[in-house]
Amino acid sequence: MARSRPSRPRSGRAAALVLLLLLGGCADVGGEGGGTGARVRAVLDARGGAVRAQDRAAWLATTAPGAARERAGTVFANLDALRPSAWSYRVTSVRPEGDRAAVRATLSYRVQGYDSAPVTVARALTLRRVSGRWYVSADKPAPGASQQLWEQGRMTVVRGADSLVLGVGQSRGKLADVAALADDAVPAVRRVWPERWAGRLIVLLPASLDRMAALLGQKPADYRGIAAVTTGELGSAAHVPADRVTVNPEAYEELGPFGKRFVLIHEATHVATRSATTAGTPLWLSEGFADWTGYHGSGRTPRQVAPELAEAVREGEAPTALPTDADFAFAGDPDELARAYEGGWLACRMIAERWGEPKLRDFYRVVGEHEGREGAVAAAARRVLGVSEGELVGRWRGYVREQLA
Incomplete structure (x- = not known):
């Protein structure tokens, strides 16, 4: 969960031509679901390319018309604000059912400047065939997997000096306040843990306790009264995704200035000491x-x-x-x-x-x-x-x- 940004998208007309070739001109090859599997992979490859190229039109062209396309527009706006440096799907199974296909895939993405290895999440997608072409009509967490913040509504992104704060249902001013505290937490932690660490924080601020629990894949009652939780993978910081600090907006708002500062320093300490x-x-x-x-x-x-x-x-x-x-x-x-x-x-x-x-x-x-x-x-x-x-x-x-x- 690479540092390098992909090249800027080619012209919209050329990108659209490539997309049409992927969706409509793909030869039937072996794999899951035979030719359907190949076409599904082509759609998801095009979808990943659209994110990397920050090409909204190409993203929407992979999405089924109607309500699904409207939801996809919001998700793309969130991803465009996040600007992931990598985004790709690895299809693990395809189950064709007439003009529909149930797909399981692993999504891998990275946030530039923060993730030194891919974040991987399991996804369950539904694709629908319309006039001979396949489109994504649903893209959700697989059973047992947690939600992602960009799925929870319009997302606001605030970039601090050493922090990236993502929020849904929160004002930009509140997110800027959190970013300021997160930026202050980094040197506070360095003073007591001078070991080498990235010195950067990703903070997620969902709209409610229920939404926080959905991000963590747990029951809301488990986190009532808990101001924040840090999730990450143990191991060398050079080979794992960046930790995510997920804030419970309800408990966090009950804290005073010292309490809010303490919470960000506490969670930043977990990020700093992760490799140890x-x-x-x-x-x-x-x-x-x-x-x-x-x-x-x-x-x-x-x-x-x-x-x-x-x-x-x-x-x-x-x-x-x-x-x-x-x-x-x-x-x-x-x-x-x-x-x-x-x-x-x-x-x-x-x-x-x-x-x-x-x-x-x-x-x-x-x-x-x-x-x-x-x-x-x-x-x-x-x-x-x-x-x-x-x-x-x-x-x-x-x-x-x-x-x-």
Whole structure:
């Protein structure tokens, strides 16, 4: 999810001629659905070429007349504003049914300047034959796949210095405010994570919580009260698509200026540390480190940052173990979720205070370098901090009581 832009489109007349050859003059070749499969692939090839060439007429020429063409016009306007540097379909199956064909395909695209590898999404398309030519009449997420923001209505694109903010149902002014906070988040994260990373953010701002959930392929209830979520692939930043920060507009709007700034820094931290985060990294560390970065230099006290955990300590229910990954489930008890985040933050704060910030960064990296989850924290604690995992947890338990009693 290439850096290079394709050449500008040839003249509209020449492009239209190529399109007619693709749609009407394609020889019957083997493959899915015989000749139908070849014609379907030709239509989708032309569709991808239209996006890359920013040619609206060519895009609409691949779309069935009527309501489908009207919807396709909105989608093209969104893609034209986004300006993807790559866009192509790989057909995986074609099922002809008379003058219709049900098609499954993998869409690959890249956002120039952000994605170092293709974003791939599964699509379910319907093509219809009219007067001997095939047209796309529907292009939707395949079952189990999530929606894309450009499908949710007219999209506004705001480009910041280090951010790309995409919104549907949001004013340009609000998106510009988010872009400004995202631009400020990049140097804030660099100050505490000076490792090499792209230093650029893609932020998605849908119209509602329901629309946010559709982008993530989850139930809306799972994200109620969650201000933002970062999604991405683990691995080297040079070989994966850019992370997407998806904002819940309902929860985000309830935050004050500090809260909104904190959210963007927290999510930017996940983007920055992505290449050092692996299956061996527990959530208490990845979420705790992101919170630690967000609160870094704010002057906020542990009791201000960890009110739920402070109440548990006062009631004699101080935690005895670091939070598990299950404690971070969005759909679980909100108080337990808050205590999990607070516990992870206090663990990272303790390491930074007692061993130093460079050691906290080293600890994060070494945990991620361990093969598998089992023993990752123990190995990093011994190698970086010079203590056993049990000693680390014991010191954290004491630190929680000391800071919150």
